[in-house]
Amino acid sequence: MIRYSDQTLFLEVDLLKENIPGLILELEKFAASTINSVDLQQVSNIDSAGVVFLDEIFLNFNQPELINASEKILNAISKFSSLNLPLQKRSPQENIFIQVGDFFVEWKKSFIWGLYLTADILYWSVVGFFKPRGMKKEAVITQSLLIGVDAVGIIGLLSLILGLIIALQSAAQLRQFGANIYIADLIAISMVREMGPMMTAIIVAGRSGSSIASEIATMKVTEELDALRMMALDPIRYIVVPKFHAITLCMPLLVMLSIFVGIGGGLIIALTYLDLSAISYINQVFSILTFKDIFIGLMKSVVFAWVIVIISSYYGFRVKGGAEGVGKVTTLSVVASIFWVIVLDAINSILFYF
Amino acid sequence: MKDPIIQIRDLTAKYEEKTVLSEISADIPANEITVIIGSSGCGKTTLIKNIFRLYQPYSGSVKIFGQEITTMDEPEYEAILKRTGMLFQNGALLNSVDIFTNIAIPLEQHTKLPAQLIEKLIKVKLNLVNLAEAIYLSPAELSGGMRKRAALARAIALDPEILICDEPSAGLDPLTSNSLDELIMNLKNILDMSIIIVTHELASIHRVADNVIFLDDGKLLFSGTLEQAVRSNIPELKIFFSAGKF
Numbered sequence: 001m002i003r004y005s006d007q008t009l010f011l012e013v014d015l016l017k018e019n020i021p022g023l024i025l026e027l028e029k030f031a032a033s034t035i036n037s038v039d040l041q042q043v044s045n046i047d048s049a050g051v052v053f054l055d056e057i058f059l060n061f062n063q064p065e066l067i068n069a070s071e072k073i074l075n076a077i078s079k080f081s082s083l084n085l086p087l088q089k090r091s092p093q094e095n096i097f098i099q100v101g102d103f104f105v106e107w108k109k110s111f112i113w114g115l116y117l118t119a120d121i122l123y124w125s126v127v128g129f130f131k132p133r134g135m136k137k138e139a140v141i142t143q144s145l146l147i148g149v150d151a152v153g154i155i156g157l158l159s160l161i162l163g164l165i166i167a168l169q170s171a172a173q174l175r176q177f178g179a180n181i182y183i184a185d186l187i188a189i190s191m192v193r194e195m196g197p198m199m200t201a202i203i204v205a206g207r208s209g210s211s212i213a214s215e216i217a218t219m220k221v222t223e224e225l226d227a228l229r230m231m232a233l234d235p236i237r238y239i240v241v242p243k244f245h246a247i248t249l250c251m252p253l254l255v256m257l258s259i260f261v262g263i264g265g266g267l268i269i270a271l272t273y274l275d276l277s278a279i280s281y282i283n284q285v286f287s288i289l290t291f292k293d294i295f296i297g298l299m300k301s302v303v304f305a306w307v308i309v310i311i312s313s314y315y316g317f318r319v320k321g322g323a324e325g326v327g328k329v330t331t332l333s334v335v336a337s338i339f340w341v342i343v344l345d346a347i348n349s350i351l352f353y354f
Numbered sequence: 355m356k357d358p359i360i361q362i363r364d365l366t367a368k369y370e371e372k373t374v375l376s377e378i379s380a381d382i383p384a385n386e387i388t389v390i391i392g393s394s395g396c397g398k399t400t401l402i403k404n405i406f407r408l409y410q411p412y413s414g415s416v417k418i419f420g421q422e423i424t425t426m427d428e429p430e431y432e433a434i435l436k437r438t439g440m441l442f443q444n445g446a447l448l449n450s451v452d453i454f455t456n457i458a459i460p461l462e463q464h465t466k467l468p469a470q471l472i473e474k475l476i477k478v479k480l481n482l483v484n485l486a487e488a489i490y491l492s493p494a495e496l497s498g499g500m501r502k503r504a505a506l507a508r509a510i511a512l513d514p515e516i517l518i519c520d521e522p523s524a525g526l527d528p529l530t531s532n533s534l535d536e537l538i539m540n541l542k543n544i545l546d547m548s549i550i551i552v553t554h555e556l557a558s559i560h561r562v563a564d565n566v567i568f569l570d571d572g573k574l575l576f577s578g579t580l581e582q583a584v585r586s587n588i589p590e591l592k593i594f595f596s597a598g599k600f
């Protein structure tokens with residue numbers, strides 16, 4: 001495809017995308033030769049890749065002259081040549097100290113912004129409770145259906161399985177000591193204090209936290225939030241507050257469901273494996289549970305709910321970029337919600353039960 | 355001259371570190387049509403978003419209806435927004451609800467009109483933009499041009515005193531674009547609106563503009579009446595106005 005004589009390179013094939021890789025390979029043979037001109041007599045077709053290939057030859061071989069090129073080829077070269085393009089530098093990588101500094105400045109900004117957002121959401125949620133102007137009509141009901149009712153199935157099922165597992169794992173040990181009846185204590189306390197609130201929070205974070213984050217993020221990248229603002233509606237009041245109310249309402253109910261079903265799971269094991277009667281199991285459950293346990297379990301679930309809404313909207317509002325950004329913040333919001341739910345749960349345990 | 359409805363002074367706008375507008379000063383006269391022109395990426399959308407504080411301006415002052423908007427508190431700001439309608443460059447309809455609800459939102463939130471009146475109003479506005487048949491469709495089911503028109507119907511839902519249109523006729527066929535121009539002129543006369551239009555279409559500028567603001571790479575090169583603009587000696591402006599004359 002390439003012939004070389006007399007310090008002239010004869011290109012004898014059309015300079016099209018599909019031919020260029022072969023040409024580059026062949027050209028390597030002449031890497032050491034002097035090339036003063038490139039003959040294009042045999043080239044009848046050229047595309048943009050062909051032109052930048054010629055540019056490469058021009059730069060690598062001491063700027064040879066192009067000869068015998070047809071009008072059409074010259075025209076293409078003048079259109080596509082990369083030689084006279086202005087240099088656009090990528091912004092240079094800054095040194096490590098500046099990067100670390102920027103990181104902290106950025107972190108501080110995000111943190112302060114997060115505090116403002118939290119304050120805003122809490123404020124408008126309280127105000128909005130009494131004065132629902134500027135909120136989506138009936139949004140609390142729709143949101144309660146989405147966040148609460150739709151989650152009943154999955155939370156019920158998983159709690160039942162959880163109750164079964166915990167009961168089964170401990171039943172064997174308890175039976176060895178003839179302490180069968182204490183299965184009720186074990187299930188009741190673990191479901192009320194820990195498993196119920198925590199598992200419900202994790203499921204709600206995965207189901208509703210992610211949908212809050214992605215809904216807000218999508219609205220931001222499609223300018224829907226700006227459009228709401230121009231309609232004199234505040235996105236926090238219009239979008240976040242109804243979700244805040246709905247989740248505050250639904251979370252304790254879901255937790256109660258989870259506790260109830262979990263204890264029911266224990267009952268199944270108690271009946272089938274430990275030969276207890278339903279009456280004695282239930283009596284034992286009621287005798288061991290204190291008001292404090294139930295109260296703390298439900299309060300904690302409300303706090304978890306708020307954490308999920310605030311973190312999800314935080315990430316939603318902070319989205320950058322297009323569709324890709326939406327996916328990113330959705331993932332981040334679920335991870336962060338679950339993380340903080342577990343951390344807060346640990347703090348709560350230390351405060352109340354240590 | 356009458357008091358301007360919007361007064362911009364030394365407005366500088368940045369996206370993070372990048373300065374996009376530097377020290378823009380201009381007046382937008384009341385009850386007239388002002389077009390903002392300039393090449394793609396020069397900052398037209400950024401300018402209108404900063405005027406209405408969708409982005410907080412980096413520095414400078416913007417007075418709307420004689421009130422400083424950059425520092426005013428939330429209730430005052432919302433009061434101004436209620437008197438303003440904006441058609442976004444890509445429509446920005448709420449995708450989760452249908453066209454009817456999109457237009458109903460401002461009416462339901464900011465008026466106490468009964469439902470059947472709101473419904474009639476929505477039909478009237480949609481009819482104005484020639485989109486009566488799309489009332490119960492969702493935005494995803496509309497073409498780009500239809501979305502623009504639906505968004506315009508939403509922007510005029512509350513009969514605003516100021517209407518901002520970011521490239522209303524981009525992506526529309528000449529006939530529809532023509533009738534949109536006529537609609538905007540009509541609305542202006544009926545409702546005494548002050549209108550800001552971002553546009554590239556020379557024909558449309560000649561048809562509707564009273565005033566011209568010309569931006570180039572984030573700087574204000576010209577602000578004045580259409581006649582002054584056409585006769586101006588500023589090279590960039592000359593090129594712009596001769597571009598359509600072949």
Ligand SMILES: Nc1ncnc2c1ncn2[C@@H]1O[C@H](COP(=O)(O)OP(=O)(O)OP(=O)(O)O)[C@@H](O)[C@H]1O
Pocket residue numbers: 369374392393394395396397398399400401443
């Ligand atoms: N969200 C953003 N973040 C960072 N830079 C942005 C953002 N939006 C716009 N820009 C930059 O600001 C500049 C002005 O953009 P703007 O959207 O205002 O242009 P425009 O005049 O409306 O252009 P067009 O006619 O194409 O709509 C562009 O250089 C763009 O790169």
Ligand SMILES: [Mg+2]
Pocket residue numbers: 398399400443520
């Ligand atoms: Mg724009």
